[in-house]
Amino acid sequence: MESIQAPGNRISKSYIRVQRIAGALWLAGEVFVLAIIYLLARNFHWYAWIDWFLYGLGAVSVLYAVWSIGLAPMLMQRYWRYDVGEEFIQLQHGRLIRSNQLIPLTKVQYVELGQGPLLRSQNLFRIEIGTMGSQHVIPGLSEQEAYRVRERIAELARIKEVEE
Template structure:
């Protein structure tokens, strides 16, 4: 008799959208400032004409990239991310265009860690990193209390499975 594995139901935090938007906005602003400095240098030092065109093209691509990666993508990522932890598996499911569904057997888990950068700290979120001998997986943007409890649960279940 085959036991069916039900779909993961746990969602990542809705604050992930604002956190991803903030971090991506910082990256795009830095890129635009660098491009603005290069355009200023092009005007001051009269570089070849094609360099100015390339720089303006890069500005346009950066703006288009910003519209998608700041305005659209974070909401899609948050709405498609699902995870679940059971005694047998850790399930990770995400993706809008390319659907990814990963089952990590609890017997293969070697370590589990949490990490948090300064922007994630502002929103009270953690990433959970799960490592096996062959690969590493992560669950992004989990609220602090849930992330710490989940880390302990995975570590305990992996230890129990390892000890059997």
């Protein structure tokens, strides 16, 4: 039996900035909601324990911000790997909890390129690969790489492009 080589292609380093912006926006939303609840608690003289609870949530939010804005994007970019072979697509991510997926090309039903506002700001794309039972995503690819990977998957999986 032939051994399967680990995938070697990485996602773009620009994806770190996208993840940091997303984390900062999420943190801003959390701080806004916590501030509103805190002001309501102060103005309507809610129980004193609510203030302490909100302080605790604020501390947890700060720790989560350090993780989601500072560390997680770099680790994600460092450990996310993908590869498209003749028989399957291989996705590998995670360091502590490693996930290694093999997607048979015979099971691929569609390949879709996606680009939201944050990805568009860095000229990046995400590829969604659909099979009968699930969807798989390769995040943060440059435009040229995304089109190249999509065309290769479509060619190997024999997916026909639908004309509109």
